[in-house]
Amino acid sequence: MARPPDPELDADAIVAAAVEILREQGLDAVSMRSVSARLGISPVPVYSRIGNKDALLNAVADRLLADLAPPTGPDETWTQYAERWTAELRNRLRLADSRLIVAPRRNSYVQASRPLVDVMRRNGFAPDAAVQACRLLMWATVGFVALEAGASPPQDDGRAFRSGGDPGGVTPEDTDVLFGLHMRYLIEGIARDARSSARDIDH
Amino acid sequence: MARPPDPELDADAIVAAAVEILREQGLDAVSMRSVSARLGISPVPVYSRIGNKDALLNAVADRLLADLAPPTGPDETWTQYAERWTAELRNRLRLADSRLIVAPRRNSYVQASRPLVDVMRRNGFAPDAAVQACRLLMWATVGFVALEAGASPPQDDGRAFRSGGDPGGVTPEDTDVLFGLHMRYLIEGIARDARSSARDIDH
């Protein structure tokens, strides 16, 4: 019907439609066909603007996971911020489908790392050490949520032990405790290594 | 052609065929149709014996991930064994597709936990503490490998920075270091908490 490229249809509108379908019906309902149908067009323009389904899902994930990191407070130690940072990341990641979050070096993750790296550098960390520590916390958090969320949505497992007494005794409270313990151990370890390397320099 | 149920065709043979296809062509090539075609049958018997595709993939994962834990050595401290246990788990998990490993409470994981829990209990851990610590190390290891492997196979990402100077400076060596650091922090943290709770009891 139209010869000039539809000016209403840019990559952003396509990603927005995909996010709507994701929110309403879940990740499995997001297809090149369902997205184009929602926009009232054929799948071809989606391919020409986005590329393919992988690219679409990456774009969806980047939009869903924008601005993951909480703002830094004044007079906050790096350990305090690191604790808030991991907890906030976990809360945000849990809202997304676990299949979208398992991707290291996702743009959103690189962005989210920046404030934590900055805080650590202001607290005396060497650039390399700050980046490494931040990557450690990021991987640990993303990996934890992937496992935590991977229980229900993707593969339903068949076995009939959803409601009632839980299977191996893993309640949501257990999971919270496990996450807190995990992050505490990592942050304490990073702090200890940082102190010992500072001692090396002093000496 | 045959009326009696084929005695050569049990669930094991179906899973074995799926594993063969997985090894030869990757996870994406494993379908109810490709598996039944390899066995020379229609998809229907696969459904009647396995259930559905989720059940098939779970069975494949359980077979691929059997016997994950290394044997315990005599006169080995729990920290030494925990280090070997996480390293061996990582090596084994890396051989599988990351999409198959992200499932907490997978039967193979429960089995793999047993020897580590036993070693920790022999070293004075309370039952609950040993189970919790083991779960922590399991989740951390599985999550790490999921991230580590999730870079290449599932979504190829499009961006052209595979060969040559790597993107954000994440070499395989960096990844090895990160894993070692991660596990060391966790094991040290577990040891420290165990010592302090033992002190509470002594006092």
Added chain:
DNA sequence: ACCTGAACACCGTTCAAGT
């Protein structure tokens, strides 16, 4: 009882037209 062929309702992706 247990199989097969065929079908249903989808996929991702591309091609050959149309304007």
Added chain:
DNA sequence: ACCTGAACACCGTTCAAGT
């Protein structure tokens, strides 16, 4: 140039026969 309809080569799953 950019669209659409149609097609290709698949999926997971189920149904209606066949023996």
